[in-house]
Amino acid sequence: GENVEQHPSTLSVQEGDSAVIKCTYSDSASNYFPWYKQELGKRPQLIIDIRSNVGEKKDQRIAVTLNKTAKHFSLHITETQPEDSAVYFCAAIYGTASKLTFGTGTRLQVTL
Amino acid sequence: SAVISQKPSRDICQRGTSLTIQCQVDSQVTMMFWYRQQPGQSLTLIATANQGSEATYESGFVIDKFPISRPNLTFSTLTVSNLSPEDSSIYLCSVATQFGNTIYFGEGSWLTVV
Numbered sequence: 001g002e003n004v005e006q007h008p009s010t011l012s013v014q015e016g017d018s019a020v021i022k023c024t025y026s027d028s029a030s031n032y033f034p035w036y037k038q039e040l041g042k043r044p045q046l047i048i049d050i051r052s053n054v055g056e057k058k059d060q061r062i063a064v065t066l067n068k069t070a071k072h073f074s075l076h077i078t079e080t081q082p083e084d085s086a087v088y089f090c091a092a093i094y095g096t097a098s099k100l101t102f103g104t105g106t107r108l109q110v111t112l
Numbered sequence: 113s114a115v116i117s118q119k120p121s122r123d124i125c126q127r128g129t130s131l132t133i134q135c136q137v138d139s140q141v142t143m144m145f146w147y148r149q150q151p152g153q154s155l156t157l158i159a160t161a162n163q164g165s166e167a168t169y170e171s172g173f174v175i176d177k178f179p180i181s182r183p184n185l186t187f188s189t190l191t192v193s194n195l196s197p198e199d200s201s202i203y204l205c206s207v208a209t210q211f212g213n214t215i216y217f218g219e220g221s222w223l224t225v226v
Contacts, residue, residue, distance in 0.1 A: 034215060043204060043220045044155065046113075089154060093215075098143045098208035100215055102154045 002027045004092050006103025013080050014111055021106045023090035024072040030094040033073045035064060038087045038105075047088075048075070080110045114139055116218035118205050124224045125195050132191045133221045135205030140185035143208035146178070147217075150201045158203075161188040195225045 003026040013019050025033075031052040036044035050057045050064045050073065057064050061080075066073040077084055090103040115138040125131050135144065144161040158178055159167040167180035182188040192199050205218040 036217075043202075043217045046214070046216060049214065091215075097160070098215065099145065099157055099160065100147075100155070100206075102156075104154050 002030055002092050002094055002101040004090060004101050004103045006090050006106060008106060009104065010107045010109070012109045012111060015080060015082060017080055019075075019077045019080055019084070019108055019110075021075045021088055021090070021108070022072060023074070023092075023103050024070075025092045025101075026071070027092070027094050028068075028071065030071075030092040032093040033064070033066060034091050034093075034100070035075050036089045036091065038089065040086075044089060077108075080108075082110050082112065084108060085110045113214070113216050114141060114207050114209065116205055116207060116216060118218035118221050120221055121219060122222040122224075124226060127195050127197065127225055129195055130191055130193045131195065131223060132189050133203050133205070135188045135190070135218055137186045137207055141207040141209065142185070144182060144188045145206045145208075145215075146180060146188070146190045147204040147206060148201045149204060149220075155204065158190070161190075192223065195223075197225045199223060200225045 006023045034049035035047050037047045038044045048062050048064050050066050061078045063076040088106045091100040117136045119134050146158040147155045149155045157170050158173045159169040161167050161180050161182040163182045179191045202220045204220045206215050
C-alpha cells in the first residue's frame with residue numbers, strides 16, 4: 001500500500017512570512033495529491049490538490065509542487081496570516097479506488 | 113462540490129453500547145468512505161461503503177465492530193459497536209466526485225465514550 005510521510009510536525013512562522021510543508025510518498029503509481037486544512041473542532045477542508053501530470057499549481061497565496069521522480073510534494077503558503085493557523089494534512093491516492101492515505105499532519109502556528 | 117451531511121455531530125455514549133452515524137450526500141456519488149481520526153492524530157480509512165453490497169474494510173477494521181450500510185448512492189451509515197473509551201474519535205464520511213478523484217469530507221461526528 002501507500003505510505004505518506006509529512007514534515008515538519010509543527011511549524012511556527014511570523015505573520016507575513018512563508019511556510020513550507022513537505023511530504024513524500026512511496027508508491028510511484030500514486031496520481032493525486034490533495035492538501036487539507038483542519039481548524040480546531042472542524043472537518044478537514046480541501047485547500048488545493050495536484051495531479052501527477054502537473055508539476056505545480058497555485059491558488060492565490062497557496063501553491064503545491066510535485067516532483068514525481070523524487071516522489072515528494074510540498075505545500076507553500078506565502079504572506080501567512082493568523083487565520084492560516086491550523087493543522088495541514090497531505091494525502092495521496094493511487095489507482096481508481098479513490099482511497100486516501102494521509103500524512104501525519106503539520107500544526108502551523110502564525111504569530112503576530 | 114458535494115454537500116455532505118452527517119449526524120449526529122456529537123455524542124457521548126456509555127461503554128458497551130453502539131452508535132450509528134448517518135451520512136447523506138446531496139447528489140449521487142460513486143465512492144463513499146468512512147474515516148476515523150483519533151484525538152491529535154491523522155485520518156485513517158476504515159472502509160469503503162459499497163452500494164448494495166458489503167463494505168470493503170481496511171486492515172485492522174472488521175465488520176463486527178464497524179458494520180456499514182449503503183442502500184443507495186446518496187446515503188450510508190456507520191455503526192461503532194460495543195463501544196470502549198478507545199473508540200472516542202471523530203468519524204468522518206467522505207465521497208469522491210464522479211468525474212475525478214477529488215475527495216470531500218462531511219462535518220464529522222465527534223464521539224466520546226465514557
